[in-house]
Amino acid sequence: MSKKLFTEQEQKLLKKHPYVKAVSEKGITYTDEFKTISIKEYEEGKNSREIFEAAGFDIDMLGIQRAKSALKRWRAAYRRNGVFGLEDSRKCSSGRPLERELSLEEKYARLEAQNAILSAENELLKKIELAERMLKKKK
Numbered sequence: 001m002s003k004k005l006f007t008e009q010e011q012k013l014l015k016k017h018p019y020v021k022a023v024s025e026k027g028i029t030y031t032d033e034f035k036t037i038s039i040k041e042y043e044e045g046k047n048s049r050e051i052f053e054a055a056g057f058d059i060d061m062l063g064i065q066r067a068k069s070a071l072k073r074w075r076a077a078y079r080r081n082g083v084f085g086l087e088d089s090r091k092c093s094s095g096r097p098l099e100r101e102l103s104l105e106e107k108y109a110r111l112e113a114q115n116a117i118l119s120a121e122n123e124l125l126k127k128i129e130l131a132e133r134m135l136k137k138k139k
């Protein structure tokens with residue numbers, strides 16, 4: 001984490017930025033969209049300073065090391081998990097296990113959400129399989 005702390009004025013300014021999800025005195029959370037854009041621009045040959053400045057960030061306020069570290073972290077996550085690695089996992093859960101027993105409604109809602117995710121994955125796999133079959137037919 002960077003040693004540079006954001007002042008109240010800098011925090012207010014950063015909160016207004018379209019690619020900033022949240023800001024605290026010590027850190028900044030960027031949108032998933034900005035992370036994806038940054039990865040694409042990096043692959044096109046831009047460095048972290050160019051990417052952040054093109055997005056409208058004041059690199060002197062952020063700090064070049066913070067920008068470099070963020071981009072390095074996003075690239076590693078992208079290599080490991082693709083676009084899903086860039087998503088902010090904190091929006092789904094805090095990571096802490098629940099200490100209380102779930103009600104039937106909560107269990108049902110969780111199972112429905114899990115079912116929806118699995119259904120979407122199955123549909124994606126079917127589309128990929130169909131596309132692969134179409135490619136083989138063309139050859």
